[in-house]
Amino acid sequence: MRLAFIYVGQGSQHVGMGMDLYEQYPEFRRFYDTDAAGFNIKEMIENGPEEELNQTRKTQPCMVAFCSGITALLEQEGIHPEMVAGLSLGEYSALTAAGVFDADTAIALTAFRGKVMETAVGDLPCAMAAIMNLDRDALKQVCNEASSLGIVEIANYNCPGQMVIAGEKAAVEKASELALAAGARRCIPLHLPGPFHSSLMHPAGDALAEYFKKITFGEMKVPVIFNVSAKPLQPNESIPALMERQVQSSTYFEDSIRYMEQAGIDTLVEIGPGKVLAGFVRKTTKNLKTYSVEDVESLRATIEALKGAAQ
CATH class of the missing domain: 3.30.70.250 (Malonyl-CoA ACP transacylase, ACP-binding)
Incomplete structure (x- = not known):
């Protein structure tokens, strides 16, 4: 078995996501209990209201906290990916899984990213x-x-x-x-709340470029398949430059899945609420086994299946 983790983007969030994991797994709690977002993530996720959770500046750090918590639980069980990828916002969870950011840095970064994405186009319809x-x-x-x-x-x-x-x-x-x-x-x-991944988001790209100068980018433990290229990092590329482009350029999730398949990956674990990415994978190729983790039940089932497949 050759395994990759894929991370969902904005749009699948919902009030209550991950709360069963929070209650049952102490390792998960620290991701919701952090103050890195500038607001109470646990309170926001547990109680909403939905319309506030759906604000981009709130959604993004909440989703990264959720996905990082699940990643930690999988890795605690000895389940480690050979590659990672994420759709749009999910790329920040992928970078965190790869060791480029610690979770608090990614949560603070995506809180900032959400704010600048919300305001990038002003009042333009x-x-x-x-x-x-x-x-x-x-x-x-x-x-x-x-x-x-x-x-x-x-x-x-x-x-x-x-x-x-x-x-x-x-x-x-x-x-x-x-x-x-x-x-x-x-x-x-x-x-x-905006024309995400279009050239109209260039003010958000500019703001992120300045923010990136203030933080440290760690070495990748595993390859990240980047949205804008559908490939791992190339010798002439930098992660900050790719992430600046990502917010204002097309994302190529279909091409990323095809790259991973061609590289020998045969199993994908989707991390995040819902099964949207698994659906995209099935429409792209019939050759990849997919699991989706979003709660205690699906976490346990996935761990059991993956450990069984590895024997």
Whole structure:
């Protein structure tokens, strides 16, 4: 068995996530009890309200705390990945798992990242939409045509048949209309507070570049497959530069999964609420075994399965 961990991004969070883990595992509690986010993570996750947890500046550090806690529980059982990757925000959990950040640094960093992402476009009307069952070239053409009304770009290449576009509201709405005409099965508006992973987020990228100068980046214990390249770190690249690009550039999760498969990974553990990434993996390849960990039951089942497979 060759194992990788994959980490979910923003959107799957919910009030109560991880509270059963908090109650049962002392090792998990320290990730919720930290003050690194500048607010009480445990209180926010346990009691919400949902609309406050869904604020990007709150969501991001809460998700990193949750994912880091689960990673610690898996590693406590001797389950260690050969590679890691994460979708969007999940890349920060992946970097933490790889040893680039300690959890408190990642939690503080993503609290800052959430704030600058929320404010990057000011009052400019923006939108994001998931486009179902259209190929890449057709969607690029659609975005080019709709760009007469403003910026609209492909933000996420999630899996075959699912991409996300982001940009100025009128241009995104026009691109959605054109995508349906070009054969897309559905176009689903996404309720996020900014055009994430588009060039409109460059103020957030600039702010992160300055923030990165203040923190230490550790050596990676295992390769991270980065969103913007769908590859491990290359000799001419730096992690800060890739993460500055990530917030304002397309993410290539589908390509990252294909890279890991080609590199010999055969088993993936999705860490985070829900099973969204496992769904993306199944639509990308039939050759990878996937497990999803989000609570005590799924943690125990995954540990038992992985230890059984390793024997």
